[in-house]
Amino acid sequence: SRSIDLAVIPGDGIGQEVVAQGLKVLSAVLPQDVKLETKEFDFGARRYHATGETLTDADLEALKGHDAILLGAIGDPSVPSGVLERGFLLKLRFAFDHHVNLRPSKLLPGVATPLAGQPEIDFVVVREGTEGPYTGNGGTIRKGTEHEVATEVSVNTAFGVERVVRDAFARAQARPRKKLTLVHKNNVLTFAGHLWTNIFNKVAEEFPEVTTDYIHVDAATIFLVTQPERFDVIVTDNLFGDIITDLAAAVSGGIGVAASGNINPSGEFPSMFEPVHGSAPDIAGQGKADPSATVLSVALLLRHLGYEAEAARIEEAVSADLAERVGKPARSTEEIGDALALRVAG
Amino acid sequence: SRSIDLAVIPGDGIGQEVVAQGLKVLSAVLPQDVKLETKEFDFGARRYHATGETLTDADLEALKGHDAILLGAIGDPSVPSGVLERGFLLKLRFAFDHHVNLRPSKLLPGVATPLAGQPEIDFVVVREGTEGPYTGNGGTIRKGTEHEVATEVSVNTAFGVERVVRDAFARAQARPRKKLTLVHKNNVLTFAGHLWTNIFNKVAEEFPEVTTDYIHVDAATIFLVTQPERFDVIVTDNLFGDIITDLAAAVSGGIGVAASGNINPSGEFPSMFEPVHGSAPDIAGQGKADPSATVLSVALLLRHLGYEAEAARIEEAVSADLAERVGKPARSTEEIGDALALRVAG
Ligand SMILES: CC(C)[C@H](C(=O)O)[C@@H](O)C(=O)O
Ligand SMILES: CC(C)[C@H](C(=O)O)[C@@H](O)C(=O)O
Numbered sequence: 001s002r003s004i005d006l007a008v009i010p011g012d013g014i015g016q017e018v019v020a021q022g023l024k025v026l027s028a029v030l031p032q033d034v035k036l037e038t039k040e041f042d043f044g045a046r047r048y049h050a051t052g053e054t055l056t057d058a059d060l061e062a063l064k065g066h067d068a069i070l071l072g073a074i075g076d077p078s079v080p081s082g083v084l085e086r087g088f089l090l091k092l093r094f095a096f097d098h099h100v101n102l103r104p105s106k107l108l109p110g111v112a113t114p115l116a117g118q119p120e121i122d123f124v125v126v127r128e129g130t131e132g133p134y135t136g137n138g139g140t141i142r143k144g145t146e147h148e149v150a151t152e153v154s155v156n157t158a159f160g161v162e163r164v165v166r167d168a169f170a171r172a173q174a175r176p177r178k179k180l181t182l183v184h185k186n187n188v189l190t191f192a193g194h195l196w197t198n199i200f201n202k203v204a205e206e207f208p209e210v211t212t213d214y215i216h217v218d219a220a221t222i223f224l225v226t227q228p229e230r231f232d233v234i235v236t237d238n239l240f241g242d243i244i245t246d247l248a249a250a251v252s253g254g255i256g257v258a259a260s261g262n263i264n265p266s267g268e269f270p271s272m273f274e275p276v277h278g279s280a281p282d283i284a285g286q287g288k289a290d291p292s293a294t295v296l297s298v299a300l301l302l303r304h305l306g307y308e309a310e311a312a313r314i315e316e317a318v319s320a321d322l323a324e325r326v327g328k329p330a331r332s333t334e335e336i337g338d339a340l341a342l343r344v345a346g
Numbered sequence: 347s348r349s350i351d352l353a354v355i356p357g358d359g360i361g362q363e364v365v366a367q368g369l370k371v372l373s374a375v376l377p378q379d380v381k382l383e384t385k386e387f388d389f390g391a392r393r394y395h396a397t398g399e400t401l402t403d404a405d406l407e408a409l410k411g412h413d414a415i416l417l418g419a420i421g422d423p424s425v426p427s428g429v430l431e432r433g434f435l436l437k438l439r440f441a442f443d444h445h446v447n448l449r450p451s452k453l454l455p456g457v458a459t460p461l462a463g464q465p466e467i468d469f470v471v472v473r474e475g476t477e478g479p480y481t482g483n484g485g486t487i488r489k490g491t492e493h494e495v496a497t498e499v500s501v502n503t504a505f506g507v508e509r510v511v512r513d514a515f516a517r518a519q520a521r522p523r524k525k526l527t528l529v530h531k532n533n534v535l536t537f538a539g540h541l542w543t544n545i546f547n548k549v550a551e552e553f554p555e556v557t558t559d560y561i562h563v564d565a566a567t568i569f570l571v572t573q574p575e576r577f578d579v580i581v582t583d584n585l586f587g588d589i590i591t592d593l594a595a596a597v598s599g600g601i602g603v604a605a606s607g608n609i610n611p612s613g614e615f616p617s618m619f620e621p622v623h624g625s626a627p628d629i630a631g632q633g634k635a636d637p638s639a640t641v642l643s644v645a646l647l648l649r650h651l652g653y654e655a656e657a658a659r660i661e662e663a664v665s666a667d668l669a670e671r672v673g674k675p676a677r678s679t680e681e682i683g684d685a686l687a688l689r690v691a692g
Contacts, residue, residue: 081532146504149503152500152535153497157496186427191485221590221596225571250567
């Protein structure tokens with residue numbers, strides 16, 4: 001008999017509320033013969049204030065044995081900027097070698113976009129997750145003086161770039177349009193840019209059916225608002241991926257519906273799935289948060305674990321739910337979760 | 347009697363065509379008593395192919411004596427990516443210490459935006475121009491092998507950050523809304539992020555009338571498409587500024603109307619004014635390019651040299667011209683230039 005052993009990290013702010021709905025929908029969609037086990041972890045601002053800890057070696061050890069991780073959101077204004085980001089979220093992505101940061105953008109029927117003319121949007125960003133300017137390399141001298149110098153080093157390796165580029169090509173190959181765009185800034189960041197461009201061109205030879213192109217990250221932001229339909233799969237570095245996926249989420253229905261996976265394709269460590277939105281402390285505890293992004297992250301989680309039919313059922317349910325919202329009064333986090341659970345069970 | 351001694355660099359592609367119109371409007375707007383002298387320089391792809399040179403010490407010496415520089419666009423597919431960018435454009439910005447890269451975004455009446463609902467957009471981005479990941483710091487080891495490592499170092503100094511932050515505060519102070527937003531990614535790029543944030547907070551004390559806030563660069567891209575009216579003045583680093591100003595141009599009427607100034611506020615070296623758009627080789631020589639971005643760059647140039655009334659007249663002319671375009675057949679580059687020259691002279 002099959003089983004899913006899930007580590008659950010509700011985290012801060014609305015994280016608690018949306019994860020509860022994500023789990024509800026997960027339970028509802030799974031066939032009877034699949035045994036779901038969940039273990040909750042208390043990472044986030046409260047634990048940090050109580051113990052000073054963000055993520056210890058023992059924590060990593062405890063997470064390691066699970067099949068996957070579902071994360072709500074981490075972050076609170078009471079914690080200095082960077083502490084939980086570097087000490088928890090990025091530490092986990094790096095420790096578990098989550099090098100494929102997968103962020104699909106699809107504008108679903110009935111969903112509002114800030115763009116005029118309701119364009120067709122259906123692309124996936126494959127963001128590198130363990131290198132680039134995110135490594136924490138760099139430092140500060142003469143801190144606090146008028147002679148302070150602070151550096152940030154973007155580290156890019158052939159090993160790290162090739163594996164994510166190959167993953168992106170495989171994903172492009174599996175989609176109907178079979179198109180892959182490299183986004184970088186190789187005219188200015190020439191060292192990293194040449195590495196990315198050369199590896200991209202080399203791997204392209206192994207995927208003759210995939211159409212490729214290249215655009216600078218600045219131009220990519222223009223296309224994302226003027227011609228989002230030109231994108232099918234995008235592969236890019238950690239920082240550019242961070243920036244353009246927030247924009248992508250904004251144009252394709254907002255961060256209320258943007259899901260993501262931090263994937264370790266080898267399966268050596270559990271992959272982690274999380275909504276793109278943050279902990280939104282301003283609306284926390286009010287039942288106002290849209291759990292759809294978390295529920296769609298559960299779909300990515302299921303697809304990653306091989307439950308394709310169940311993943312698709314969740315995606316159809318969210319799509320149908322969104323389409324029916326038009327002109328109706330807003331529902332609570334729980335009401336949306338209930339409606340989705342009902343749909344996927346049905 | 348007054349005079350303007352201008353270095354003119356038409357450059358590549360549409361650069362030639364749009365600069366011609368920029369000069370036409372400049373001549374038309376200047377009062378009789380102002381003597382305009384121009385000297386043309388042949389930098390760009392042709393010179394590079396002919397001589398292998400992009401910008402020599404002698405070139406810099408020759409440019410130095412002018413009051414300002416008007417640039418069309420530099421870049422051609424026949425030149426490898428990075429050669430002209432690093433060898434000409436960035437070299438010039440660095441050599442002449444253009445640390446205030448000024449990029450206004452204003453959605454003018456009648457101008458199409460990809461955003462729904464025609465939002466009010468009127469903000470200025472003050473982009474740092476001489477530091478950050480643009481310094482060319484970094485390198486490659488084991489090039490072309492599976493063990494290649496490429497680094498890019500973002501260099502940030504208290505000196506460099508403070509002067510541009512102070513410039514941005516002064517600009518915010520001079521605008522009706524008096525609001526300044528710092529855009530960075532201080533939760534991940536903590537070394538540079540702390541430097542920027544601390545200096546921003548310190549300088550803020552000198553400008554008690556200016557309202558301040560901070561947003562991460564990823565979130566900034568969301569606001570630029572969902573609430574662009576929230577921005578008045580933005581100050582940010584070189585790379586973030588590059589990215590968000592292309593997006594800003596896209597939402598506020600496109601790169602056909604986006605102007606920029608690469609400013610050395612001390613006047614030690616001439617400042618350079620250029621449209622945000624590139625050389626657009628696909629439409630070069632066809633009279634299709636919109637010269638408005640270059641003409642608006644001429645307005646920034648005039649304002650920088652103290653010709654405020656003339657700058658405002660150009661901006662009004664472009665605004666009126668754009669408003670009258672609605673529903674009319676497209677005009678050529680030259681026709682638009684002629685119309686603008688007529689308006690400013692009138
Ligand atoms: C919270 C922050 C560290 C994170 C990132 O920059 O990766 C977030 O913006 C994201 O995109 O998941
Ligand atoms: C051409 C390139 C070097 C340049 C930059 O990155 O600054 C351009 O994108 C710009 O914004 O002026």
